[in-house]
Amino acid sequence: MIFNKRTHTCGELNTGNIGESVTLNGWIAKRRDLGGLLFIDLRDRYGLTQLKINPDKKDIYETALSLGNEFVISATGKVIKRESINKNIPTGEIEIDVDILQILNESEITPFVVEEEIKATEELRLQYRYLDLRRKQMTDNLVMRNEVYQIVHQYYYKQNFIEVETPVLMKSTPEGARDYLVPSRVHKGKFYALPQSPQTYKQLLMVSGLDRYVQICKCFRDEDLRADRQPEFTQIDVEMSFVDQEDIFRISEGLYREIWKKILNYDLPETFNRITYDEAMNTYGIDKPDFRIKDIMKITDITDTVRNVDFKVYQESISDGGIVAAVNLSREKCLLKGEVTRKIIDNYTELVKKLGLGGLGYVKYNTDGQIQSPLSKFLGEDIMINIKNILEAKEGDTVFIASGKKSVVLSALGQLRLKIAEENNLLDDKKFEFVWITDFPLFHWEEEDKCFVGEHHLFTMPKPEYLHLLDSKDKDEIESIRANCYDLVLNGNEIGSGSIRINVSDIQKKVFSIVGLSDDEANEKFGFLLKAFKFGAPPHGGVAFGFDRIISILKGIKSIREVIAFPKTVSASSLMDECPSKVTDVQLNELGLRIKEEK
RNA sequence: GGAGUCGUAGUUCAGUUUGGUUAGAACGCCUGACUGUCACUCAGGAGGUCGCGAGUUCGAGUCUCGUCGAUUCCGCCA
Numbered sequence: 001m002i003f004n005k006r007t008h009t010c011g012e013l014n015t016g017n018i019g020e021s022v023t024l025n026g027w028i029a030k031r032r033d034l035g036g037l038l039f040i041d042l043r044d045r046y047g048l049t050q051l052k053i054n055p056d057k058k059d060i061y062e063t064a065l066s067l068g069n070e071f072v073i074s075a076t077g078k079v080i081k082r083e084s085i086n087k088n089i090p091t092g093e094i095e096i097d098v099d100i101l102q103i104l105n106e107s108e109i110t111p112f113v114v115e116e117e118i119k120a121t122e123e124l125r126l127q128y129r130y131l132d133l134r135r136k137q138m139t140d141n142l143v144m145r146n147e148v149y150q151i152v153h154q155y156y157y158k159q160n161f162i163e164v165e166t167p168v169l170m171k172s173t174p175e176g177a178r179d180y181l182v183p184s185r186v187h188k189g190k191f192y193a194l195p196q197s198p199q200t201y202k203q204l205l206m207v208s209g210l211d212r213y214v215q216i217c218k219c220f221r222d223e224d225l226r227a228d229r230q231p232e233f234t235q236i237d238v239e240m241s242f243v244d245q246e247d248i249f250r251i252s253e254g255l256y257r258e259i260w261k262k263i264l265n266y267d268l269p270e271t272f273n274r275i276t277y278d279e280a281m282n283t284y285g286i287d288k289p290d291f292r293i294k295d296i297m298k299i300t301d302i303t304d305t306v307r308n309v310d311f312k313v314y315q316e317s318i319s320d321g322g323i324v325a326a327v328n329l330s331r332e333k334c335l336l337k338g339e340v341t342r343k344i345i346d347n348y349t350e351l352v353k354k355l356g357l358g359g360l361g362y363v364k365y366n367t368d369g370q371i372q373s374p375l376s377k378f379l380g381e382d383i384m385i386n387i388k389n390i391l392e393a394k395e396g397d398t399v400f401i402a403s404g405k406k407s408v409v410l411s412a413l414g415q416l417r418l419k420i421a422e423e424n425n426l427l428d429d430k431k432f433e434f435v436w437i438t439d440f441p442l443f444h445w446e447e448e449d450k451c452f453v454g455e456h457h458l459f460t461m462p463k464p465e466y467l468h469l470l471d472s473k474d475k476d477e478i479e480s481i482r483a484n485c486y487d488l489v490l491n492g493n494e495i496g497s498g499s500i501r502i503n504v505s506d507i508q509k510k511v512f513s514i515v516g517l518s519d520d521e522a523n524e525k526f527g528f529l530l531k532a533f534k535f536g537a538p539p540h541g542g543v544a545f546g547f548d549r550i551i552s553i554l555k556g557i558k559s560i561r562e563v564i565a566f567p568k569t570v571s572a573s574s575l576m577d578e579c580p581s582k583v584t585d586v587q588l589n590e591l592g593l594r595i596k597e598e599k
Numbered sequence: 600g601g602a603g604u605c606g607u608a609g610u611u612c613a614g615u616u617u618g619g620u621u622a623g624a625a626c627g628c629c630u631g632a633c634u635g636u637c638a639c640u641c642a643g644g645a646g647g648u649c650g651c652g653a654g655u656u657c658g659a660g661u662c663u664c665g666u667c668g669a670u671u672c673c674g675c676c677a
Contacts, residue, residue: 112611177675196677222676227672
């Protein structure tokens with residue numbers, strides 16, 4: 001097709017171009033037909049420009065009347081100053097007085113109107129993703145995503161990192177997330193797995209002496225989805241040799257400072273906050289605390305304060321090894337507007353009950369000095385004042401008290417703080433609080449299977465002071481082992497995770513043995529890695545960051561689907577191309593597979 | 600695997616509480632009028648498998664059960 005190619009985009013013309021003859025190519029966003037005069041908003045990725053069609057030019061006018069939304073056209077004409085200016089768009093002071101109008105392609109009526117204030121459901125938007133992506137908001141998300149790619153590549157390149165591609169077809173290992181499997185045609189009955197992360201490869205690259213590795217790569221996990229979890233997602237994968245935790249933090253913090261400066265012109269601190277896993281759990285009841293609210297409603301253990309109180313519920317919790325803990329809903333710090341009413345408290349009670357608590361006690365310290373609490377006859381005034389002092393509560397504050405199993409109490413109070421923070425608009429999405437969570441446990445006890453499993457992965461180095469406990473047979477001692485393992489948390493979202501790795505086979509063997517992996521099993525699963533480690537594995541460690549989450553947070557968007565060009569639904573299917581889909585018997589035969597009939 | 604919410608015109612929704620006339624509105628679409636609009640305006644029109652399948656009932660968009668899809672959360676995701 002011969003057509004007039006654009007001389008400019010739809011976003012760049014302004015009063016400086018007045019008098020020039022230009023050609024624009026784009027999609028029809030809107031037509032306004034005034035009977036004589038006809039205006040067209042022409043859209044491309046860069047913006048909108050108004051075309052003016054004069055009825056005196058008969059041919060053009062006739063063509064223009066036949067145009068529908070989303071037709072692709074080429075328009076040539078002179079840039080002129082508008083008679084009435086539209087201040088809402090950058091090109092709002094000019095328009096094109098069209099002399100040549102070509103239809104490059106027609107469009108059927110679209111299933112939804114392509115407009116910024118989109119009305120269509122997400123389902124329909126996903127089905128016609130290519131139309132949804134015509135919207136500026138969606139294009140902008142991808143544009144920002146691209147800018148961050150470039151910053152990441154350049155940042156690491158300048159610091160001497162080498163970007164290496166690792167295989168997408170790899171060995172399946174049953175640990176961790178469920179693998180996506182790919183059947184082998186050549187080796188019938190055998191399977192590749194898509195990487196949950198390039199973990200083993202990047203460690204092998206350290207053995208190879210690559211020293212500093214980075215890759216922006218796709219990872220795959222066949223687990224149930226969430227707003228911030230897709231079956232395939234993108235990760236900034238990093239590994240370094242001859243480093244400790246501090247080196248990894250320094251390099252990573254530099255990356256985020258650069259991204260936030262360049263993208264948002266936002267200055268992040270020279271070093272990020274840090275908190276140990278145990279502190280995070282004990283103070284915030286969650287391993288990804290939102291540091292925008294780090295000073296409100298900290299969880300305080302008051303088990304000792306109420307130890308001798310004659311209240312059956314507390315006594316039972318304490319004698320079962322549980323705790324009693326409290327948070328102070330501070331009128332001042334939480335910017336409360338109204339009273340903490342019975343209805344609000346009932347609402348909170350309902351929340352914590354869902355999370356496994358029996359109920360939620362409270363003590364209200366009223367502004368008139370009165371203390372109001374359903375627990376007052378059990379606690380007595382002295383203890384209620386004691387609690388007030390410990391929690392640093394003031395008149396007008398309400399202290400919530402929970403009791404029970406430690407993990408349940410902490411988690412429920414943690415969720416309660418988040419709910420209250422949300423209700424009172426304490427979570428400003430223009431504010432960015434990074435925090436490293438350090439010293440994760442090396443193992444956790446899996447009650448269901450009665451065994452230990454690695455908290456991070458099995459190559460995570462224990463902290464030196466805990467190494468001797470690898471020989472322990474005591475469950476509590478083993479659980480107490482802390483690792484050189486860390487997460488990066490931003491505004492309550494886990495955006496990265498990493499560790500210093502084990503590079504000494506003696507330690508590695510002990511770790512395998514604690515999770516019940518025999519030498520033979522370990523060899524079968526990770527033999528290639530263990531063998532490699534026999535040939536001089538340098539001390540090394542790394543980290544991986546969730547790229548999609550970073551972009552969604554930069555954009556202030558909850559769901560990572562909005563920042564992925566072609567995402568999947570929560571049931572892991574793609575509505576546009578309808579995958580997954582059936583394959584032919586011929587394909588199955590070639591792979592030596594047969595589909596099991598569902599009963 | 601479990602819990603919640605949603606599914607009605609091309610689209611977004613109202614109607615479902617308390618079953619009962621011809622299922623409404625806005626946007627979009629079609630026709631006509633309109634020479635400075637930018638959410639153009641005005642007049643008219645077309646457009647419905649009430650997600651699907653059973654059941655209850657004289658009668659179901661509305662009640663019950665099942666099922667499918669979307670979404671949020673729990674489990675799960677080192």
